[in-house]
Amino acid sequence: MADVDPVAAAFAAHPREGFLPEKVRSRAAYDGPLDIGHGQTNSQPRTVEAMLRLLDVRPGDRVLDVGAGSGWTTALLAHLTGPGGRVVGLELEPDLVVFGSGNLARTDQPWASLEQATPGRLGDPDRAPYDRILVSAEARTTPRALVDQLADGGRMVVPVAGELLLVVREGEQVVETGHGGYRFVPLR
Template identity: 45%
Template sequence: MSAIPARTRLLDYLERREYLRTEAVREGMEAVNRADFVPERQRYAAWDDTPLPIGRGQTISAPHMVAMMLEELQPRPGQRLLEVGSGCGYHAAVAAAMVAPGGEVHTVERIPQLAQRARANLAGVTNATVHHGDGSCGLPEVAPFDRILVTCGAPRLPGPLREQLAVRGRMVVPVGGHTLQALLVIERDGDEWREERRPGVAFVPLIGKHGYED
């Protein structure tokens, strides 16, 4: 058996595959134990590069996808970040490590049982708050956000999320069909908006007023 910890082996692999490109994202992923966020029966696979079921038809994203999205999002210390789709809370925990010190993460989950689980999993993360509600509407009472991370596939860019992105903000959102999407990387610079597309991602659908119908 290798003496290299499973977490280190995985992160080294993600670097070789160029999913991990910056020290900031690597340090964020090193700071969080993925095994603490997956169901007990799945913990043997916590450091495999694969999505895992977490119940209610939802999954925890594969580590390569977490790395890829955070590399595109580029969270920075001191920023306010919105996550749409808390799931088990893992992605929010990594993001919270990246925006510390001084930053905060607000994550929204529509499924009450998962919101409760994410809240329990994030209990020790002092700069992360779990909200139960329709993430496609964002959180206007907390906006604007320097970074917005959407972890489910939308049929189109939800208007409220665009409105809640701060000047010089950045958003990453999968947009497309129910099973296959392109990853949109959106930047706002005053009244100017820039958009890039990264094809070939697959996320569970965004359910809500500005997403798909339940």
């Protein structure tokens, strides 16, 4: 029996279409970003796949999803952690919190939530540390506030100044590696 690819299984379990506004659902198969309103997009599937593979989420992980938008990445992450894990999605735009939370609720993954982010506060330091952090918005520099929320051995995938970075924390040592050019909405 062939090994099941966990990322492919997550995509199959949570099709993009269920996380898009009705007016763009017919374009769900398009491999590009789609507008979800409020100046935000649902990311290109190929980009999301690349980010999830770099993040290397394991069953039971505690995961923070920064810029959760429509809830799609939060649902994918929850599928990867399984019920032994915990996924917290954060979104700044109140209307998208409502939209994304509704989408996520339909996935029947109660170990995942999508919540209102606190303006001016990056991440969720009160519930840190996290094993994995996914950031779906572009930072100008590596966000130290999020690095500080990583557990020992934790991994963060974040677009910084046009490049997708993998940030790995081993004790006090932080190693960053670049993984190609990408464009995202700005991290606020």
